[in-house]
Amino acid sequence: MVTTTLPPSHETVLEFPDNFLLIDLCGEYDRNLADIEGRLSVQILRRGNRLTVLGEEGARAAAADTLNALYQRLESGKSVGAAEIEREIRMGGDEAGEAEQMEMFQGGPVEIKTRKKLVEPRTEAQKSYVRSLFEHELAFGIGPAGTGKTYLAVAVGVSMFIQGRVEKIILSRPAVEAGERLGFLPGDMKDKVDPYMQPLYDALNDFLPGKQVQKLIEEKQIEIAPLAFMRGRTLSRAYVVLDEAQNATQMQMKMFLTRLGEGSRMVITGDRTQIDLPRGVGSGLADAERLLKHIPKISFNYFTSKDVVRHPLVAAIIEAYDADGS
Template sequence: MAELFIEFEDNRLLSTLCGEYDRHLTQIEKALTVQLVRRGNQITIIGEQENADIALDVLETLYERLETGRPVEPADVDRELRMDTHPPEPTPNGDQLEMFGRGNYEIKTRKKVIEPRTDAQKAYVKSLFENELAFGIGPAGTGKTYLAVAVGVSMFIDGKVDRIILSRPAVEAGERLGFLPGAMEDKVDPYMQPLYDALNDFLPGKQLAKLKEEKKIEIAPLAFMRGRTLSNAFVVLDEAQNATTMQMKMFLTRLGEGSRMVITGDRSQVDLPRGVQSGLSHAEQLLNGIKDISFSYFTASDVVRHPLVRAIIEAYDEDSQKAFERQQQRQQQQ
């Protein structure tokens, strides 16, 4: 067991660092299995040497963040813990994910500043700014769509694109809802709600409504994209695993001059009829390796929703792996 000490000059900043009712300290204690004891302007860290060193590093980084005038929220604590405890995952082609520094990679929107919380998210955000066509593939809750929309809003605010176009296939998740009442917009809105939720996080309500009215922001089903050329726009296709191969080809060929296109999806949540190939998997096989097209991959360790979401995804992945191994054994026996 190690016992480390760290002192802070500004008690006001230290109070913010600890959080209301020391909730930030509690968050660090639970994540690293250490004990943090605050006395005056000093915090004592008690625990295994490796975890105590990580806790010390996290506290110092968060305090430096406060010194620059930026806030510290539970999400910021979570990000620093992840950066210290999860080394970069190797990408499918064997390269290591690039490190971009800590706490400096920001996406500015009208309502908030977004910061990636894992190395995979940092690599993904970097690829969105650098590539005209980018894919984000991984399980639910890893921020694929959220970060893509945030980058789109940021580029729109900076004048790098003239409009934002968000789309997704209007495919039901295992249920048949039948015909929905209302006009066309009323019918498709339930499918588009996750995209509205992301936009509402980044833009004030009145401004968002005005931009939609002026067609500066469009949210439409994938089927409405045929025949269009999307120029000077930031385009996002969400839930791309539910696009067919023909739909994916149609969408990808909409890319026009001055535009950026992002394709996000989760290969484990395909809702297409049995026997219909997912356009996302097909495009991944076909386009991987083409220059200026990036592929970013996420795992359960990148989940930033409730901690139980990560545990649920890992349980399902483990079950799928066991089922695959049983199938392989049966084939060998035959």
């Protein structure tokens, strides 16, 4: 149990009973504390099993909540690093965080368990998105690059596959020429389209051992293919992801959505600001959003620059382009 005392003025003192966990909380050379100091504009002093937080009241409270939440993670046997610090700060880091997550994820897990790592949503929008992926047969994730739309969708797919809830994973993208021409690329058709599919391979390799990914692909339990290859199929007992859906035409989107078969889950992700279709060709993502938004069993999840979990500069870049209307 963590106790908190409030000395005069601009100090908050936190006392942690387990010194071994406190070492992990502080991080090697106190780098976790330095990270929190930089993000929240506070100073953290360590003495014995106590941490003293110095700074403005609001910043002190946020730092104390973050430290308490991270310590609770360590008590439950979980690790703490830069990603967890960022997540707790984004989530508010309150002591009731785990209880709130459990309440929010009733009917679905708080964490996404894969073969290689435990994946946790870092923002409220991501948390709601993951919940909808477990609860809905058809879900949309719409927002800018770097918000984890595809990464979380693939993680949930791997988790469901491991649990036996689906029999295969199918990952697809429109092979739209964004300034490049497929015909001039070397190799056969697979060689030509694989560069478009690489982000999907990268996500899979983050969650499954490389040899297992290769074996599952060879056995057709994992398929990574351009959208055009979906025509004429009925996808049953499968977890299906359509990435970069803003580059699907209206006819392609209708074709893809009608592939949904018995026992399957389907996730469509896209960014409405990055359409590479020829001028005058309507985006299937915008069309589906307009037509399907009022169907109760379909989930639409939206992200903003505040949900960007790549380099902090990515969020600033997105906000600059949004402000300019580009």
